[in-house]
Amino acid sequence: MAQATLTRSVAVRRQRGRRGESLTKVLFVLPAALAMAALFGYPVVKNVVMSLQDYSLRTFFTGQAPFVGLKNYAAMVSDQLFSQAMVNTALFTIGSIAFQFSIGLALALFFRRNFPLGGLLRSLLLLPWLLPLIVSSATWRSILEQDNGILNRTLTGLHLIDQPVPWLNSPSVALIAVIGVNIWIGIPFNVTLLYSGLSEIPDELYEAGQLDGATGRRAFVHITWPNLRAVAGVLLMLGVVYTIKVLDIILGLTGGGPANATQTLATQSYERSFVDFKFGEGAALSNLLIGLSFLFAIFYLRSTRRAVDE
């Protein structure tokens, strides 16, 4: 009797268990799904909705935001600064990443060789990354100052230049200066990830390569680079997503000036929303930024999937 009850209850439990199993699966996914929806889904949806509304100062007081269709997008594209902001964003992103990555790779390769104080130097290299961005940009603003900035003083002292360079004062130089500062900020991140990528490559590969005559540059081309590609892919994708939306550095250094020479989509979006209080147009611009980042993410995911399939 006792035995029979036990078996039956086990059977029931098993049956229930099977149903419960799928329920458990759902329950496991649920928190993550809720978090995703609340933390990522809601802002994105809200931003899309906002970009289709006339969302202004008045909205905050009355709660009314009339639907205007694609008017905000039309205003965004027809703005006289739009094409310049697009070009600047592209230059800023490409310029920053090209140099961040190549300098980062060079430094990572350099630190791969063991030498005294190498570890200390490598950790010191993280400093730019640890500083709050607003501090970095304020510091660089004083360094790049035309009349009394330490950079111009040093360059004139070394007789490298005759006239002080208008780093942040000339529309033709300011973008280069801003990109330079962003490169400086991005190098630690690149060095750190590339260095850990390099450390993952087993030494045996190099030893075997050496036997086959792959040393120096050939070792890099045939051993280091193929093994580093996965890390480099992630790094470049993250780099694009981070760089395309950089705001604080530009605001801190030039505020988009002089004469709009350093306006990017991000600074324009900020200006629309928080200076002009045209939150709808600001949202339209930030949706464009989200879309661009998304494109790169898809591109990256597809390329890695292909790598896995191979």
Added chain:
Amino acid sequence: MRSKRPIAATASALALALALAACGANGNGNSGNGDGGGTSSGGAVTSLTVLDYYNNDPDKALVQKGLDACGTKLGISIQRETVPGDTLIQKVLQQASSKTLPDVLMLDNPDVQQIAATGALAPLNDLGLNADGVIQGMVDATSYQGKLYGLAPVTNTLALFYNKDMLAEAGVQPPKTWDELKAAAKKLTKPGRYGIAFNANATYEGSWQFLPAMWTNGGDETDLKSPQVAEALQLWVDLVQSGSASKSVINWTQGDAKDQFVAGKAAMMVNGPWQIPALQENPKVKWDVVTFPLNKPDQTPVAPLGGEAWTVPLNKDQAKQQKAADFVKCLNSDENELAWAKARFTLPTKTALLDQYAKDVPSMKAFAEQVKTARSRTGKLGDKWPDAAKVIYQAIQLALTGKASAQDAFKQASGG
């Protein structure tokens, strides 16, 4: 007995529901003003919440004194919150959307019309306040569609500061005309020092600093493509291109201009009286102030009005709204205007007080003169002023970086 029970239960449930509804109504009434604790059952107002952006001493403490004095006078306690200046509007927007605006709200005067246009503020005329005797420029700034929405006890404006020692050394008199200004600036420039510092950055601050030149020369924000405005811009261009002012002015703030002046790297500067406490901390720098120079001798100097107005956000609690209005009235009493003006190097906004004030505080004489003819930024364009201000600073940037001539800059900046 049994059969009666459900009825009793229903009755008590009904009573409970009514009680809850009553509570709910009460709760709603209170949450409207975002305070809750301020109104006692009898409707007597015991406290007011205040929001302003004087978040640094000495201003913070000096303003607190005035607030406390009026609080005592009206028999209420003041719960004050201060935020950094550039975050005030964002804070106000947050509070507006969560319906937690303070009972008394301070706003920078050019923002008053923009906020009033959203319907968030109570018209002060209906609450027994008026702007009698207040300089017209300030009345224009704090009125929207014929109604008064704020009152500013004190104001400020821009004028020309100069370093007495440097001018004496170079044998230069304080300039009265633009020609004299250019000549003086040139003469005062030497290695490591510029003749003049001002702020021409790409923010509303840059537009504000340009207004003395633009308005004095008869330029107007309703017609930015006029030759008078271009002439004013040419003054800025001449000062920078002759090397009398640093090319960095396009990135400088007014604080930067003051720093240059204090460090002896600029002999003159366009700035406002709020810098005086900082100048007094550096007794080595001997300075004085004159009104902004004129292009032609028959012009009168016209500078923009600065300063903050106190407003009363709309409140469902009528008693509280009235008390808040009384509080604003008290802040704008002659007594408080003079107290704040003297302690904080600002100017009373009532014409009748200005002359006596200039006698009492000689360092403010030039500013007191300047204020009488000063205009408000939003006087003509109202809540459309930010658009014009944007065109102004963009044009300044184009002209000073050489991307456009002073004549074309405004055309280019306004997108035509």
